[in-house]
Amino acid sequence: MRVAVAGGGAVGLVAAGDLADRGVDVTLYERDELGSGATGRAAGICYDAFAGKLDAAVADRALARYREWGLLEPCPYVWAARERGDETAIRGQVEEMRAHGRAVERISPAELGDRYPTLRTEGIEAAGIATAAGVLDPDAVVTRLVERARARGVTVEMTAPVSLAEPTTVETSSGKRDFDAVVAAAGPATKPLVADAGVSLALKAYRTQALVTDPFEGALPSFYDATAEFYWRPHGDALLVGGGAHAADPADWDAEADPAFVESILEDVRAATTLDPTADRAWAGLCTATPDRDPLVGRVADGLWVATGWQGHGLMRAPAMGEFVAERVCGTSPRIDAALSDRFDPTRFDGDEQFDPLGDPTADW
Ligand SMILES: Cc1cc2nc3c(=O)[nH]c(=O)nc-3n(C[C@H](O)[C@H](O)[C@H](O)COP(=O)(O)OP(=O)(O)OC[C@H]3O[C@@H](n4cnc5c(N)ncnc54)[C@H](O)[C@@H]3O)c2cc1C
Incomplete structure (x- = not known):
């Protein structure tokens, strides 16, 4: 063939x-x-925190292969929400993920703060942590x-x-x-x-953006703020931060990040951590949607x-x-x-x- x-x-x-x-x-x-x-x-974030049975099975296979190929660097993935009522949603997700054999648990804002002092936990209503997650280069x-x-x-x-x-x-x-x-x-x-x-x-494209900060002191997990809709992952001794997604024409898009994205996402990181980061480099890319x-x-x-x-x-x-x-x-x-x-x-x-x-x-x- x-x-x-x-x-x-x-x-x-x-x-x-x-x-x-x-x-x-x-x-x-x-x-x-x-x-x-x-x-x-x-960005290279890689996790198995999926509540659906088939999604969890896909993630399990993918993580196993990345591990086998020596490409997955272990790094916990935390997702957090800041709105009232989110606790029930996160509790439900964690229960479903665990029912599909995923190594995830709920984590209280206080415990999150103890584990990661660089993270500001005021305002976090609920969070989950996936401990089998990792990052890819x-x-x-x-x-x-x-x-x-x-x-x-x-x-x-x-x-x-x-x-x-x-x-x-x-x-x-x-x-x-x-x-x-x-x-x-x-x-x-x-x-x-x-x-x-x-x-x-039935396929469309959207443009999403990311940046790498200057180096910082302290330890952070990979993190998704479900309320503010942005994420980061540790990247060497810096952070890789992403978000700023919007619909785009795949035939006409800008591969450079928007200055307004850089400014606002750094502000999001300042609000969510004790850091005062600056951007080392930033870029954009296209994702596909159905x-x-x-x-x-x-x-x-x-x-x-x-x-x-x-x-x-x-x-x-x-x-x-x-x-x-x-x-x-x-x-x-x-x-x-x-x-x-x-x-x-x-x-x-x-x-x-x-x-x-x-x-x-x-x-x-
Ligand atoms: C900023 C950003 C952050 C992201 N972060 C994550 C993340 O943390 N975790 C995650 O899982 N995913 C992430 N993604 C999404 C992820 O990058 C994509 O889902 C994934 O890389 C898609 O892989 P692919 O092989 O399908 O497509 P692509 O990597 O886009 O590969 C398609 C290839 O096809 C080539 N091509 C196009 N037309 C033709 C043609 N006519 N003939 C021959 N070749 C052609 C292109 O040049 C391209 O190399 C992120 C994406 C962006 C932009």
Whole structure:
């Protein structure tokens, strides 16, 4: 079997390696440099704090593989809310996560403050902590995944943008080539790519931003403030802080962070910690969104498969989702749960749905 993978981000690279593991002859095409899409711009937070059974199973598999590949640096993940009534929501989530075997617990604001004196806990109504979480270095992830794919015989073509002449005919500047199957894992560009083959995907893009601070003294966990909608993770002796998401046109967006974002997110960090940080560097990237916030992973036409729509959680899920798409293409049953095939089926939408790519962000925490 000969398969083309379009897109050299984390998902395409895992899928390529896993297809080759199953005896497939794989060519991976990347438009620019490997990891130059969202993967190389990600914050690298990685956790299994999901209340849904299938989401928890996906996260469990992804974390296990990142650990096996030596890429996951342990770091607890705390999510906290500041509004009255949030306590019940967080208690419910933690109970469900624990029922699915996740190492999570509720943590009182007082205990949080004792454990992390740098964190200001006034105003926090409720919090949860996931102790099996960690952080990833996106560059190290790309390097390791490329090595892994090449070691399995994957041919990697860089600066090779593809279009589809037919669902399984790939066109590059060197001409057309037929494959038995094509996997489109091209981030937001997956939509125009499969549109060439007459497929309409319910996929939108949003732009999100991040910065790294100057070094600071003290210890902090990875942290998501569900009320103010921003997050950070320890990054060496500095913090990587992210937020500032808004709908964007994938054909016309700015890869530099907005000065207003930098100013306001540093203010958020000052309010939430005892720190007075400044920004060392800042950037923006594009994430993909779907109407129900679940990804689009599966077959959209004979021989044509897609893997996208991660709603900001694609790096942490790549080892599980790349494997899942490889299993589907090869016709083997999914290792995680057969129910994923229906839930993530990209054809569950018509493709012309109107929706807000950011929806209700609190739906995820
Ligand atoms: C600021 C920021 C912070 C984030 N933080 C996190 C985080 O902490 N944890 C987390 O899990 N996720 C995070 N994400 C989301 C995560 O980065 C993405 O979900 C994930 O990287 C998606 O991987 P991918 O392989 O699907 O897509 P991408 O990494 O976007 O890869 C797609 C690739 O396809 C290539 N391509 C496009 N068109 C073509 C074509 N026609 N032919 C060939 N190649 C093509 C692109 O150049 C690109 O390299 C963050 C994203 C951003 C922007």
